[in-house]
Amino acid sequence: MAVLTVDLGERSYPIHVDAGLLKRDELIREFIAGSEVMVVSDETVAPLYLDQLLAVLTGMRVTCQILPCGEDTKNLHTVTQLFDTMLEASCSRSVTVIALGGGVIGDIAGFVAACYHRGVEYLQVPTTLLAQVDSAVGGKTGINHALGKNMIGAFHQPRCVISDIDTLATLESRQVSAGIAEVLKYALIRDARFFAWLSEHMSALLACDRDTLTEAIIACCRIKAELVAADERETGDRALLNLGHTFGHAIETATGYGEWLHGEAVAVGMVLAAEMSQRLGWLGSHEVDQMRELLVRAGLPVDPPPEMTAEDFLRHMTRDKKVCDGRIRLVLLKSIGRAKLVSDYPDSVLHEVLN
């Protein structure tokens, strides 16, 4: 089993990546301090994996809430329902919340854990590729607002991340592709060799070959753990992990949460960021083509929704969390494998790309 560590002093925690982890009760129980557990899952994941998790929790006082699937569940209304459930069940401050599902479940459950009784512990048990490589690691929790994605939330680190590779076997191909978008992101911002490796192994990844997946997940988690450890609250280089996200969030918000998967929107966002980087003279057309081609091979979209205008993008991007002194800060690419946070681009370049 691979074990990585997110090194954050007293808030440090391990990321376990392997097959069969959901069945290993001694592993999961090690991270539950008390005897009370609140499991949050969704209507797709619960029928597949909840029983396995409950078997591990035998003897504990367990409360469950199963949420509807999809990004449009990630709102304040759902959070309210979870608080109601936990208070009705008299969950105490020593409860451990377990997020069993994809990124949506992890973000909601983590935020509920951050606020319940001013903060209780939680475990991330991600069951999608996207959550295993990205959202389950790093303590970003939160919910969406009609006016913007992830606008309300907290930095709240989990006690551990338990990524059972077996749970990826039941993923729909669209979800696999969405996860690969975030995998490619790590390569693009940090590791040109990983990009080349992904290009070679794309077919195996899409086929959910277990060893290839494991290798890719560990590579991503290693990069994320390093960036998070250096900059937990995103005042510096952690922002590089948002490559494609400012554009992507605008797509998700504008189209109504849930129509586009997060990874799909990020894929298009990365292409837009690459096109800006090209116009700034940083990327060559060959590199942009290479990127687009690999995203297409991964089954991902590379063009924005046709109905979205430049004004639509700008309206949503202006509310992004990375706006500073009125400027939209963007993660752009100096080359494949090297990203940079940029504020001083000419506005005309952004407008040209969006048109």
Next chain:
Amino acid sequence: MAVLTVDLGERSYPIHVDAGLLKRDELIREFIAGSEVMVVSDETVAPLYLDQLLAVLTGMRVTCQILPCGEDTKNLHTVTQLFDTMLEASCSRSVTVIALGGGVIGDIAGFVAACYHRGVEYLQVPTTLLAQVDSAVGGKTGINHALGKNMIGAFHQPRCVISDIDTLATLESRQVSAGIAEVLKYALIRDARFFAWLSEHMSALLACDRDTLTEAIIACCRIKAELVAADERETGDRALLNLGHTFGHAIETATGYGEWLHGEAVAVGMVLAAEMSQRLGWLGSHEVDQMRELLVRAGLPVDPPPEMTAEDFLRHMTRDKKVCDGRIRLVLLKSIGRAKLVSDYPDSVLHEVLN
């Protein structure tokens, strides 16, 4: 001007206590990092002091929201409204939230600051005695739930606390008394000499004598700053600040938020805690009488609402944040000036006191 410090490493911040502070623009502006401000106040305080604050903020991009008064405003619905306002105003991550009002405003605004864009800065500008001596200091933020008080929240420290003594001149006497309840709490848990001083100076306090108030506020803030610095997230001695609060929260929740002022409920809670301490042989009847008498002189209630049964108390107290392994942990008094967190009291003693 008195300046105390809450010593929390990189999250340290000052508490300024003096007259005329709201008019000192260089003081307030020093703590605002960007040029965006979100002011949260209520319908009583805003007509009195909002203009003074806005005069200080000239030239900044200021958004205001004025909330209805009272504890029943402190809920998720209000928080949602504040998020809506801030997003509609396109407040960025560099916005500074300013809480101008009593404990309710400080708790809500602090929680909104904790969650907006995963955390922005905020200033506490408390305008009630209760907020100046207690709730504005220490970073506890949060809202109520129908099933329990302060059940949802965050530890989020302000950038500073600015307590302008002049704002107390317009307080209703009931609010002054409620604040004195928390003042007496500090004496009871930590400082017998302060208790004696309060007994001597009660008339001056009730008359809002400026020097007496200032001295009392500084004494309270000094104790609170010390306890918070030693135990920011209340895993130890900070819990002593909850003397009377577990009983008090039960009263507030059972009677519907807002009928009892927080300080009034705490006053009764402290009497109940004292009566338990007496039955455990820690306090003499003379000391309990002395306490009751001083609370009565302060214009505070000393008996629970007649309609509340022991079962009502226990039902609400069982959901308290200090419950641990099913036991209601209570702050009791070993003597006047010395408090102790206790779990191993005989249940019969609690039941006798509640009956």
